[in-house]
Amino acid sequence: xxxxxxxxxxxxxxPKGGYGPIQTERIKLRSILNAKSTWAIFFATQVVGFxxxxxxxxxxxxxxxxxxxxxxxxxxxxxxxxxRAVLRQMRRNRDEEAELMKNVERWEVGTxxxxxxxxxxxxxxxxxxxxxxxxxHSDPSDYSTRSWRHLFT
Amino acid sequence: MAATAKTILPEESELNVQELxxxxxxxxxxxxxxxxxxxxxNNEFMLCREEExxxxxxLDEGKHVTACAMDVLKKMKKHCLEDFNAYMYxxxxxxxxxxxxxxxxxxxxxxxxxKNNMNIERPPFGYFCEAKVHNTSRPxxxxxxxxxxxxxxxxxxxxxxxxxxxxxxxxxxxxx
Numbered sequence: 303x304x305x306x307x308x309x310x311x312x313x314x315x316x317p318k319g320g321y322g323p324i325q326t327e328r329i330k331l332r333s334i335l336n337a338k339s340t341w342a343i344f345f346a347t348q349v350v351g352f353x354x355x356x357x358x359x360x361x362x363x364x365x366x367x368x369x370x371x372x373x374x375x376x377x378x379x380x381x382x383x384x385x386r387a388v389l390r391q392m393r394r395n396r397d398e399e400a401e402l403m404k405n406v407e408r409w410e411v412g413t414x415x416x417x418x419x420x421x422x423x424x425x426x427x428x429x430x431x432x433x434x435x436x437x438x439h440s441d442p443s444d445y446s447t448r449s450w451r452h453l454f455t
Numbered sequence: 456m457a458a459t460a461k462t463i464l465p466e467e468s469e470l471n472v473q474e475l476x477x478x479x480x481x482x483x484x485x486x487x488x489x490x491x492x493x494x495x496x497n498n499e500f501m502l503c504r505e506e507e508x509x510x511x512x513x514l515d516e517g518k519h520v521t522a523c524a525m526d527v528l529k530k531m532k533k534h535c536l537e538d539f540n541a542y543m544y545x546x547x548x549x550x551x552x553x554x555x556x557x558x559x560x561x562x563x564x565x566x567x568x569x570k571n572n573m574n575i576e577r578p579p580f581g582y583f584c585e586a587k588v589h590n591t592s593r594p595x596x597x598x599x600x601x602x603x604x605x606x607x608x609x610x611x612x613x614x615x616x617x618x619x620x621x622x623x624x625x626x627x628x629x630x631x
Contacts, residue, residue, distance in 0.1 A: 365556050367581045372555060374583040375490025376482050378497040379475060379524045382517030385510035386470045393464045395456060412459030419456070428509040431457035438456060 391436055398439045465511060472518050473525055483553045484543040485531060488569055491578045493523035498589040506596050527573075534572035538565040 335343070396411055403409045410416050420429055433452060437445045458464060475482065482489075490497065500516040507513060531539055542561040549557035566577045 365554060367584055368555050371581050371583040372483060372486040376486040378500045378520050379489065382500060382520045383474050385517055389465055389510060390467055390470050392458045393467065396458045399456060410460065412456050412462065425461040426463050428511060429457045435456050
């Protein structure tokens with residue numbers, strides 16, 4: 303404080319010899335690739351990439367066909383077993399309904415008090431049971447499990 | 456419900472047959488051999504089901520299909536169990552979807568064994584995706600969806616009716 307008070311006041315001045323020259327020219331960034339080589343690399347990678355994609359797609363399609371072929375080979379056996387299971391369950395459901403509704407007057411099995419559910423071409427026409435019909439008399443927890451599986455797989 | 460009292464359903468005793476009590480990896484591993492060995496039964500069953508549209512009329516065909524597949528699996532167990540298990544193990548451990556393209560070596564071994572012992576040749580690539588012509592002695596049922604024929608169609612104009620030139624030209628600006 304003493305020094306500042308005692309010494310002579312000095313104005314801020316430029317350095318001796320003045321400031322250096324101000325840079326006004328543009329300095330270009332160091333460029334690795336020019337436009338031509340950028341385009342060339344772009345097209346080259348595109349062509350190579352799409353060709354590789356095409357080759358891979360062919361392979362994927364080929365594997366899909368092979369897997370589908372294996373699935374179709376076993377398909378009839380699965381369908382045959384499924385048909386038998388559905389028919390068995392249809393009979394069980396019908397018997398269960400007859401037992402359940404035997405004390406209800408005018409109730410006819412498979413109808414709503416004699417009013418048919420479906421318009422059938424003939425009495426014996428086969429209608430595939432709906433999901434809820436198939437599981438009508440099952441345990442509610444089983445029904446829940448199977449409906450989740452049905453909806454999310 | 457779907458079945459009324461007048462619907463004729465088969466008895467349970469008619470439906471009880473030995474089912475394929477094996478898991479999916481076994482079926483996938485044996486699929487092409489089963490498909491090749493049981494080709495006639497499979498085609499017969501699928502044609503029946505498609506033509507009749509009623510599983511009750513194709514129960515016998517379905518039983519033949521299951522019995523034939525069961526027979527192939529039994530023979531497989533008898534003759535080629537080791538190769539079969541090796542191939543199945545490879546399929547199971549190689550991918551989650553049992554992709555067939557991962558296990559060509561074990562597949563070749565099983566192919567060889569199956570061909571020598573069971574006389575089933577592995578069908579060529581994509582064989583079961585191809586359309587097949589199936590000859591059967593089962594009578595063909597009448598077609599289910601017959602086209603509707605109307606007895607009184609509107610008679611059209613004959614071809615040589617004179618046609619006047621349009622009075623106001625064409626209705627589309629780009630044709631005028």
